[in-house]
Amino acid sequence: MLETKRATDPGDVHGTDEELERGDPTRRRKLRCPKCAWEPKETDVWACVCFCVWNTFLTAGVCPACGRQWSDTQCHRCGEWSPHLAWYEDGADDA
Ligand SMILES: [Zn+2]
Numbered sequence: 001m002l003e004t005k006r007a008t009d010p011g012d013v014h015g016t017d018e019e020l021e022r023g024d025p026t027r028r029r030k031l032r033c034p035k036c037a038w039e040p041k042e043t044d045v046w047a048c049v050c051f052c053v054w055n056t057f058l059t060a061g062v063c064p065a066c067g068r069q070w071s072d073t074q075c076h077r078c079g080e081w082s083p084h085l086a087w088y089e090d091g092a093d094d095a
């Protein structure tokens with residue numbers, strides 16, 4: 001059947017959005033500051049009030065140490081706070 005084609009051909013990604021999202025959300029979704037268009041990388045990290053430092057986009061704004069949900073994310077370049085979801089270029093499409 002079609003089973004031999006699964007997960008073997010990187011060019012054939014139709015209908016596999018769930019797998020991609022689970023593996024690496026930053027690869028599928030483009031991130032950028034809503035205010036200045038700065039694009040954070042995987043190596044950029046944020047600090048929680050509990051002093052945990054991690055990439056907030058890998059956990060959707062949840063601190064892995066204390067579990068705090070950060071609904072806003074601060075830009076490293078312009079210093080402005082924006083709603084976490086607004087950073088996802090294809091995730092805040094209410095127009
Ligand atoms: Zn910014």
Ligand SMILES: [Zn+2]
Pocket residue numbers: 048049050051052063064065066067068
């Ligand atoms: Zn924390």
